[in-house]
Amino acid sequence: MRFETQDALELARRAAMKAGASEAVAASLADATVSAEWAGNRxxxxxxxxxxxxxxxxxxxxxxAAPEIDFAAPAVIQADAKRGIAQLGFDRAFAQLVERTHTYGVTVFSQSNSFTVGELGYYTRRLAQAGLVALAVTNATAQMTTLESRKAVYGTNPLSFGAPRDGGKPFVIDQASSSTAFVNVRRAAERGETIPEGWAVDAHGQPTTDAREAVKGLLLAFGGARGANIALMVEILAAGLTGGNWSLDAPSFAEGEHSPAVGLFIVALAPRVLAGDFEARLSAQLERLAAHGVRIPGSHLDVTELDIADELIAKIEAL
Known part of the structure; x- marks a missing residue:
């Protein structure tokens, strides 16, 4: 089915409220859901x-949940999501995060005790739209391993970077520390598709291209030890500095009744404090790199309509 933005927002909001979410929680989740669709991160x-x-x-x-927001220092905002969604705490701190970053040049947003953050690029993209450069990291339930460990030690531990540029949409990178996101493996399993080598291991710790076996196993870090190092760095920022659960201690986001209670850590920078012509320089540099054959993240995406599969709508309606 094809949706207008407002109709898609209403579908997501209504589904969340039917599941018991408050109006504030449902509205925040709906905004993030539709934003991910428009960004091409379906x-x-x-x-x-x-x-x-x-x-x-x-x-x-x-x-x-009603997130609790505290200001530990002029350029530090702390949030406790109270076992709710991560998006609502960010939404309620957003205005102060932008204002303080423009005032002080840099501000940290640290949130603990939330469910999975959804699309991490949602946070950096919004800050870039407000004229800021942002780096965001988060951890999640342990579902990633290394070939040395063969045990669940990290979440997919993504990181996202966003920056404003002249004459175009914000530049955003959003990628996991794993070779792919778990939702991609699950989707392949549902469709009976194979997955590339290096994405996952099966329940016995053996590398597999069978998505149905991968769902029973664990994801792998991209790039071997280098990707695992980035996952650990993300874990230290997202769990260590926020006070959220380490991935090893986070309950499942898909089963049970306990919140993963993980963290979200964001650093926002005001580029004009450092380089007044930053946005123009970034636009020119990205164009130059593209001319050299570099694929700029997001440049291949051109979402002009919101199309949602009938079976997915039916699943949402059923829930």
């Missing part, structure tokens, strides 16, 4: 919404 758009709906019903997500 795996964490409506395809990810059933995880939230099931979380509301089963108790993994507090349905009416």
């Amino acid at each position: 795996a964490v758009g409506f395809a990810h919404l059933p995880d939230y709906l099931d979380g509301f019903v089963k108790g993994r997500i507090a349905k009416d």
Whole structure:
């Protein structure tokens, strides 16, 4: 089905409220869901919404959580998501995060005790739209291993970078420390598709290209030890500095009744404090790199319509 933006927002909002979410929680989640679709990150758009709906019903997500916001220092904002969604805490701190970053040049946003953050690029993209450069990291339930360990030690531990540029959409990188996101493996399993080598191991720790076996196993870090090092760095920022659960201690985001209670860590910078012509220089540099054959992240995406599969809509309606 093809949706107008407002109709898509209403579908997501209504589904969340039917699952028990408060108006504030439902509205925040709907905004992030539709934003992911428009950004071309459909795996964490409506395809990810059933995880939230099931979380509301089963108790993994507090349905009416009211995030607690504190200002530990002039350029530090701390949030406790109170076992709710990560997006609401960010939404409620957003205005202060932008204002303080423009005032002080840099501000840190640190949030603990939330469900999975959804599309991580949602946070950096919004800050870039406000004229800021941002780096965001988060951790999640342990579902990634290394070939040396063969045990679940990290979440997919993504990181995202966003920056404003002249004459175009914000530049955004959003990638996991794993070779892919778990939702991509699950989607391949549902379709009976194979997955590339290096994405995952099966339940016995053996590398596999069978998505159905990979779902029973674990994801692998990209680039071997280098990717695992980045996952650890993300873990230290997202869990260590926020006070959220380490991935090893985070309950499942897909089963049970306990919140993963993980962290979200963001550093926002005001580029004009450092380089007044930053946006123009970035635009020119990206154009120059593209002319050299470099694929600029996001440049291959051109979403002009919101199309949602009938079976996914039926699944959402059923939930």
